[in-house]
Amino acid sequence: MTANGEGARVAVVTGATSGIGLETAKGLAAAGWNLVLACRDPQRAGAVRDELLPARPGLVVSCVALDLASLGSVRACAEGLAGKLSRLDLLVNNAGVFCDTRQRTADGFEATIGVNFLGTMAFTRLLLPTLTATAARTGHARIVFVSSAAAAFGKLRTDERCFTDGPHGFPGYAASKLALVHLTAALAEELTGTGVTVNAVHPGDAATNIWRGDSLLMRLVAPVMRRWLRSPAEAARSVLHAALAPELADVSGVFLGVKGERLESRRYADAAVRTALLTRAAEVIDQAQAVR
Ligand SMILES: NC(=O)c1ccc[n+]([C@@H]2O[C@H](COP(=O)([O-])OP(=O)(O)OC[C@H]3O[C@@H](n4cnc5c(N)ncnc54)[C@H](OP(=O)(O)O)[C@@H]3O)[C@@H](O)[C@H]2O)c1
Structure with missing residues (x-):
């Protein structure tokens, strides 16, 4: 791993092979950051690296x-990074899926919540020591979760089978994005005083590969929707604001909208759901990783 030269700030971006993640990576490269692209398809990630490298000497x-659909892969990736990176100034948890059909992760979780929330939570937790160590030296590190305004419609189950039997489609997507808002608030509290800030962002609805699917509904609706949506580059601007804006240096635990405004909802502040959800999530992540 060579993305750790002294002086150069380092960002890990998940899901940088397309859409908002790709544009976020381009924006960070242009802004002087060194990058680690954490992607499920190494060949396509390599092509993105080749595309980015001419951006600046x-x-x-x-x-x-x-x-993120395999907690074994999450652990291997995060432990590899923790061993190799001498600094990690920014973690952009961008990767996500919208599953319009029922799918499962390698660990048996419903794939939407499994990838968007459980895999992302496990990855982030494993990188916390690297982020806090960096902040202890430099004074600051950031975590950004790419959530969605769909979170406002999310309903979360917290029973024993909530991550295996939960819904797919829009209800599952909305629940997974609401779960990220709760994770943001909880981590921000936990990391108070460490110099690591944690915020979520809604990038706006953008014409990306996430609107592709096999169901009849997706095939009919997605092409029409794509014509009205923001470009991935416009959406990435909202993510880059959350990642880079100097005025957010001391802001933590908030859910930012497209223009940096704060998104609020009674649902986002439900402390009982938050505690139950995160306790359950920590349990299943520990169990799944223990059997590997
Ligand atoms: N587009 C919108 O309207 C919109 C609105 C609100 C929020 N968002 C959020 O924005 C984020 C980026 O989505 P996008 O719209 O840019 O969609 P996208 O073009 O489909 O990009 C999603 C990225 O996530 C990666 N990914 C998917 N499953 C993964 C897994 N199991 N492990 C690791 N990486 C995985 C994809 O990898 P592959 O290239 O290999 O598939 C891709 O790089 C998502 O979190 C999404 O929920 C999007």
Whole structure:
């Protein structure tokens, strides 16, 4: 891993092979950051690296394999990074899926919540020591979760089978994005005083590959929707604001909208759901990783 030259800030971006993640990576490269692209398809990640490298002299881009649908892959990736990176200033948890049909992760979870929330939570937790160590030296590190305004419609189950039997489609997507808002608030509280800030962002609805699917509904609706949506580059601007804006240096635990405004909902502040959800999530992540 060479993305750790002294002086150059390092960002890990998940899901940088397309859409908002790709544009976020381009924006960070242009802003002087070195990058680690954590992607499930190493060949496509390599192609993105080749596309990014001419952006500026001295830019360092590394690629690591990360499949958020496998907690084994999450652990291997995060432990590899923790061993190799001498600094990690920014973690952009961008990767996500919208599953319009029922799918499962390698660990048996419903794939939407499994990838968007459980895999992302496990990855983030494993990188916390690297982020806090960086902040202890430099004074600051950031975590950004790419959530969605769909979170406002999310309903979360917290029973024993909530991550295996939960819904797919829009209800599952909305629940997974609401779960990220709760994770943001909880981590922000936990990391108070460490110099690591944690915020979520809604990038706006953008014409990306996430609107592709096999169901009849997706095939009919997606092409029409794509014509009205923001470009991935416009959406990435909202993510880059959350990641880079100096005025957010001391802001933590908030859910930012497209223009940096704060998104509020009674649902986002439900402390009982938050505690039950995160306790359950920590249990299933520990159990799944223990059997590997
Ligand atoms: N587009 C919108 O309207 C919109 C609105 C609100 C929020 N968002 C959020 O924005 C984020 C980026 O989505 P996008 O719209 O840019 O969609 P996208 O073009 O489909 O990009 C999603 C990225 O996530 C990666 N990914 C999917 N499953 C993964 C897994 N199991 N492990 C690792 N990486 C995985 C994809 O990898 P592959 O290239 O290998 O598939 C891709 O790089 C998502 O979190 C999404 O929920 C999007």
